[in-house]
Amino acid sequence: MKQYRLLERQHPIFSPIALISTLILAGALGIGIFLTGGRAFSPGALSAVNNSGQLVGNFETHADFADDCGQCHEPFKGVTAVLCENCHENVTVQRETGEGIHGRIDPTEVQACANCHLEHRGADYDLLQAAILHFDHGVTRFSLAKHPTDYDGSLLECESCHTDTNDYSKVGPACQDCHQQADTEFMALHTQTYGDNCLNCHDGQDTMADFTMAQ
Known part of the structure; x- marks a missing residue:
């Protein structure tokens, strides 16, 4: 009667074929990462939009x-x-000096760049305009609660105050220009007395309805 030798069955994960296949796949993945610089793991293309034209x-x-x-x-x-x-x-510079839009944002918020400036949305994705659309103006410590409309009742757009659409950190003379049209005499004296940096005193929440120059 013939006797058959029992062969111990190998675990499929640790078989020679599995190990060789794993090494080949790992090597191919490593080469791919080396050649693409990690782009293989990228969730999407980076923005190729440059609003300012500067490096x-x-x-x-x-x-x-x-x-x-x-x-x-x-x-x-x-x-x-x-x-x-x-x-x-x-x-x-803005954070350290407290100037500009990033200088006015809460220190804990300004460290989280990706909360406002999203990426990997495609080459034509405009990081600046996208951030503006979803921007909470309250984090700048100047609320828009009292500035929904102009004196004529029209809606105030971002460009109504921020004349440089490539740099929304600048406000310029828009405050004085607008309020001067409503009350020229008051604004002339107000600017002469307190200066032209409105944000030093105003947070956007006040109506100044009971304000007098005697104060």
């Missing part, structure tokens, strides 16, 4: 460093303000 950190747009994820993403932390401000140095 920022030696780059024209985010699309210029699409293969270098480390420009914005820090390992195990994601997008950080430190990396963003390596290029956007003007934001650092």
